[in-house]
Amino acid sequence: MHAVELDSPAPIADHPLHWRETDTPEPGAGQVLIQVAGCGVCRSNLHMVEGDWVDGGVPAISPIVPGHEVTGTVAALGEGVTDFAVGDPVGVQPLWWTCEECEFCTTGREQLCHQRLITGEHVDGGYAEFMLATAAHTYRVPAGLDLVEAAPLFCPGITAYGAVQQLDLRPGMQVAVFGLGGVGHMALQFALLTGADVIGVARSADHLRVAEDLGATRVVDASAQDPGEVLADSMDAVLTFAPSGAVTAQALKTLKWGGTLVTAVPFSVQDLPFNQGQTIKCSILGNRAQMREVLELAAQGKIRTVVDRFPMEQAQPVLERLAAGSLRSRAVLENA
The missing domain is CATH 3.90.180.10 (Medium-chain alcohol dehydrogenases, catalytic domain)
Structure with a gap:
């Protein structure tokens, strides 16, 4: 062969x-x-x-x-x-x-x-x-x-599904997906199946177009604006598939008090405020x-x-x- x-x-x-x-x-x-x-x-x-x-x-x-x-x-x-x-x-x-x-x-x-x-x-x-x-x-x-x-x-399929299964998503919830490549475009679909509003966040124009085609409630172009500021304190849950400390920091800024971040990539966190009651989960x-x-x-x-x-x-x-x-x-x- x-x-x-x-x-x-x-x-x-x-x-x-x-x-x-x-x-x-x-x-x-x-x-x-x-x-x-x-x-x-x-x-x-x-x-x-x-x-x-x-x-x-x-x-x-x-x-x-x-x-x-x-x-x-x-x-x-x-x-x-x-x-x-x-x-x-x-x-x-x-x-x-x-x-x-x-x-x-x-x-x-x-x-x-x-x-x-x-x-x-x-x-x-x-x-x-x-x-x-x-x-x-x-x-x-x-x-x-x-x-x-x-x-x-x-x-991408099983990784994304395993990550979304870490969350208790339901209609009316706001969920952001950071990193819309191979895994992210699958996670966006699994999250949409729960009835939640799903916001796709990426820098690539191709990735953003794919997210729109798949039915994302909204997309945020991270190359043109800071998603941490645009979505500040508004997400019930966040899924991250970009192994970047800067992206993780932006994702945490979008998370509500008491919200949950799930990551399926290596990550680091600094200055996580304990008094906001947020949860971070890792998924493989x-x-x-x-x-x-x-x-x-x-x-x-x-x-x-x-x-x-x-x-x-x-x-x-x-x-x-x-x-x-x-x-x-x-x-x-x-x-x-």
Whole structure:
């Protein structure tokens, strides 16, 4: 098969990714082999490629195939796999394997498993023609969904859904979404499903247009005005998907006393006033039940991904575009 491989982390401008021939893997016990249709391009991929997480042991192998939001069809079954058949349309999210025994795995919080393996970081991911997956963390994609366009459901989709589920949203509430890229454009849709008024905040004109197309109650152009001032003390809840201290500070300014901020990205806070009774929550992905709920909402047409499609072998220039901030929403690499 062909795959995009990273031998050693380096700045994306140094062209560290290589599209080349490599061995097609064979599924072991409890695994499936997926013929990849599409794989979304996440900023986490860029962090790994450029070596931002080397101190944390990522990438864990060399060479490694990046990519952690993957869709395709089952090409082969490993021993003991009975839940899938060859040809089934499936998807895989960042959570590639968990221990199934710890306090988190046994209480529906497997995304917090301390032994978890992440797709495309600890094991080979989806920037390839074929990929191995753990059957227990593989999901059947509902009929009617385009496999390539469904790929972002498996990272932006579940990340956004998990974050929105941290809030008790209802009609009449005011919610701001800061950062309207791959994850933010999904969070905006999940928040709208609750009946709340949802305000999209971003600097990119493309991101703002996408938010308007998806039904945002209002958008605020952060490149033209300070959203912290425009929306000051008016939001019941805020969701942040921009890893910027300045953005976090603006988001907190918009939050009412007693309001809640949920973040799904690294963040820092200074001078948080305790007397305003505000709450900050951190969210990572979601559990398997929530992943299936995301897929069902997509199958019902209640949410959709906004994607730009590129050939799989163009992973290098697509990541360069991501680094430059020139993507409309979510890029997906696809195999012809």
